[in-house]
Amino acid sequence: MKNNRQAASRHMDEREKLRKFRELDDAFATALQELDGGGASNEDATPQEPPFEERLQALMQEYNQSSQSVATLMRTIVEIGHASREA
Numbered sequence: 202m203k204n205n206r207q208a209a210s211r212h213m214d215e216r217e218k219l220r221k222f223r224e225l226d227d228a229f230a231t232a233l234q235e236l237d238g239g240g241a242s243n244e245d246a247t248p249q250e251p252p253f254e255e256r257l258q259a260l261m262q263e264y265n266q267s268s269q270s271v272a273t274l275m276r277t278i279v280e281i282g283h284a285s286r287e288a
Contacts, residue, residue: 232253
């Protein structure tokens with residue numbers, strides 16, 4: 202019975218990690234669109250909006266992600282974007 206609870210707990214932990222990863226992925230995709238000019242221009246941006254690097258650092262801290270894991274994620278997002286454009 203204890204093993205079933207542990208397995209269920211691990212399964213929930215994995216779901217939570219996946220949910221957080223998706224949120225982080227969405228945030229990075231939005232940030233990359235803004236960098237590529239797909240978002241609002243710099244003149245249209247609100248002055249309260251923090252610069253990209255500050256937003257990135259805050260997201261990394263919030264989701265407890267290392268620089269290496271974020272770099273891997275960003276490379277993957279860029280590669281997927283390039284692959285979808287070539288298709």
